[in-house]
Amino acid sequence: MSTKSRALTRVLLRDDLRDWSTLIFTFIFPSVLLVVLILTIADRVPGMDLTGEISSNxxxxxxxxxxxxxxxxxxxxxxxxxxxxxxxxxxLSSRTVLTCQARSGVVMLITQAALLVVVAVSMGMRLKVTALAAVIPLALGYLLFFTLGVLLGILLPTMAGVSMAANVIILGLGFLGGAIMPVTLLPHWAQIVAPWTPIYHLREAATMPLIGVGTWIKAGTGMAYLLGVTALLAIVSERTMRWE
Known part of the structure; x- marks a missing residue:
């Protein structure tokens, strides 16, 4: 990593750590969401404890x-x-700038994931011995949405517009993909749409190694989906941002 690249990464990370809204929505919001969902719907299905699935979602x-x-x-x-x-x-090439952005975001991702795992385990989630392997699909899911975010940042003219679009996309896909509520509890039409969404495949790919729910075939399919869509969006975002 070059000196310029390291310096830009540090600047971006420092900006994130100084932004209270970023800290709230990265760490506090998902932690509160996790606790609320476990307390309200973990025992919604008779005879089943959904704590693990809710946590991985x-x-x-x-x-x-x-x-x-x-x-x-x-x-x-x-x-x-x-x-x-x-x-x-x-x-600086567009690739260098995007790489630095991605690196600073990875620090936030790792910290957030560690925090959520601690909260989830304290609420009753039981990790499998393969739990560490969930880092791979989480990283791919992060990169998929990172490239989508790059496109929003390039195409939309204001921060307000970007924030609104990002929230609509992430909350909509989170609901349809079963991240906010288990797919089995979603309306019938949403259960039909769910397998077409990226968060659905991210969940499938991460849940099996994390808590042992699902199948390795579904996890592999989810990984392939994430890898393919991420590669496509990465090409589009880099070419769209090209400024050399």
Missing amino acids: VIAFGASFVGIFSGASHLATWRENGMFTVMRTFP
């Missing part, structure tokens, strides 16, 4: 949330304050 949702805002927020802010134009004069 919220962890997947959190990774998506971090991803889309890591990709969008800095670009939108730079566009508003004129820094986007200034940065075009620096000897």
